[in-house]
Amino acid sequence: MFGNIVLSIEELVLSFLKENPGSKPREIAEALGISYNRVRIALYKLREKGLVMRTEKGYTATHRAEFKPFRREKQIIAESIEKKDIVQTLSEKLSRLEEKVNAMEKRIEEIENA
Secondary structure, eight states: OOOOBOOOOOHHHHHHHHSSTTBBHHHHHHHOOOOOOHHHHHHHHHHHHEEEESSSSEEEEEETTOOOOOHHHHHHHHHHHHHHHHHHHHHHHHHHHHHHHHHHHHHHHHHHHO
C-alpha cells in the first residue's frame, strides 16, 4: 500500500482521529481517500474494541487508544492528502486545457468555413 508498511484502514482511521477528534465519517473518508462505507465499517470495528466513541460532533479516539501519534502514520496520511490535492489540481488543469482545445477547434472551423 504505502512503502514497506501496510496499515489497515482501522489503523489509518484511528490515527486520523487521534489528530482530528470530532471528525465525521465523510470527513475521514475524504481526508484519507478511502470510501465512506469502508470508513464506517472501520469505525464500527473500532467502537467494538472500545478505541473510538461517537460524540455529538463526530468520532473521537478513547482513552484506551494510545494518543501518541506515530510518525509513519502521520506521514502516510499527509502523503495521501497531498496526492489527493495533486489529482484535484491536475483534474482542474485538464478541464481548462479541454476548454481551450474546444475553443481552438471552433475557431479553426470558423476560419475554414469563411
